[in-house]
Amino acid sequence: MDxxxxxxxxxxxxxxxxxxxxxxxxxxxxxxxxxxxxxxxxEMNLSETVFLxxxxxxxxxxxxxxxxxxxxxPTNEVNLCGHATLATAAVLYNELRNPSSSVKFxxxxxxxxxxxxxxGFVMNFPLNETIVQDKAxxxxxxxxxxxxxLMNLD
Numbered sequence: 001m002d003x004x005x006x007x008x009x010x011x012x013x014x015x016x017x018x019x020x021x022x023x024x025x026x027x028x029x030x031x032x033x034x035x036x037x038x039x040x041x042x043e044m045n046l047s048e049t050v051f052l053x054x055x056x057x058x059x060x061x062x063x064x065x066x067x068x069x070x071x072x073x074p075t076n077e078v079n080l081c082g083h084a085t086l087a088t089a090a091v092l093y094n095e096l097r098n099p100s101s102s103v104k105f106x107x108x109x110x111x112x113x114x115x116x117x118x119x120g121f122v123m124n125f126p127l128n129e130t131i132v133q134d135k136a137x138x139x140x141x142x143x144x145x146x147x148x149x150l151m152n153l154d
Contacts, residue, residue, distance in 0.1 A: 001030045006095060007046070008087035021084035022049040022092050034077070041072035048073060048084035055106065061092060065100035069107050080109040082123065089121050099125035115124050 004025045012018030026032055032040070032051065041049035048071045055066040061088040069088065072083040085105060092098040093116060102115040114123045 001027075001033070003027075003032075003040075005044070006091045007044075008090055010083040011118040012089045019083040020046045021087040022052050023048050023080070023088050024049060024055045024153075025091075026051050027051055028057055028059070037070065037072055038077070039074045044154070047073050048081045049080070050084045050088050052080075053086055062098050065098070065102065066104045067106065069105040069112070078110075080107065080126070082125070085112055085114065086121055086123055089123070093121075
């Protein structure tokens with residue numbers, strides 16, 4: 001099975017700078033197992049490797065606008081990676097000439113939408129519920145940290 005793989009440096013126009021990500025375009029007919037995706041990510045050895053699959057059975061990366069996305073580090077799957085998602089949109093728009101005004105990614109973090117904005121892209125992020133923390137716990141940690149610094153243990 002052939003899988004097109006793109007390497008993209010996000011947040012830069014200069015080669016070998018920015019945040020690198022690998023983008024693997026997976027044909028829905030030849031889906032990869034989680035173990036296979038992890039092996040590919042380990043081989044790529046970048047902070048994130050994306051596995052993108054069209055949600056439509058006969059969909060096209062160059063025409064579709066709804067995809068499944070997964071992100072893997074060399075050692076495990078992660079729930080969200082912003083720079084790799086933007087790099088994926090860059091492949092769809094710049095390399096594959098996808099004409100969609102926005103693309104939707106179904107992910108472990110919910111739906112992510114990337115839209116074209118001039119020469120760049122805009123991405124929504126999921127809104128996570130805030131969790132109130134006990135300030136007393138932080139004061140205890142700071143006191144321990146201060147004590148360690150006085151003892152020169154850091």
